Amino acid sequence: MSEITSPITDALRLPAPDRTGLGRALAAERQAQGITQRQMEAATTVPQGRISRIERGTAHAALWEIAAIGAVLGLDAEIVITRRAGEDR
Numbered sequence: 683m684s685e686i687t688s689p690i691t692d693a694l695r696l697p698a699p700d701r702t703g704l705g706r707a708l709a710a711e712r713q714a715q716g717i718t719q720r721q722m723e724a725a726t727t728v729p730q731g732r733i734s735r736i737e738r739g740t741a742h743a744a745l746w747e748i749a750a751i752g753a754v755l756g757l758d759a760e761i762v763i764t765r766r767a768g769e770d771r
Contacts, residue, residue: 704743711755712755717755719737722754726754
């Protein structure tokens with residue numbers, strides 16, 4: 683499937699995110715609290731296999747998944763959108 687491009691999508695295009703940092707942080711916190719991936723699945727309805735992929739950084743986590751996992755871990759999820767340093771649009 684080809685990528686859709688337009689002046690709008692080109693202007694909004696973001697660099698590929700580094701998913702490994704978020705996944706590792708969630709995995710470390712889950713493990714520190716003694717919660718298994720199966721227990722996280724039961725508490726969030728996010729399938730265990732998907733949790734594993736999120737923690738390894740091989741899946742794009744949906745915002746609801748991050749929020750659900752974070753809630754079980756006692757973490758708040760926030761989205762911050764800022765202009766990149768040195769960029770005027």
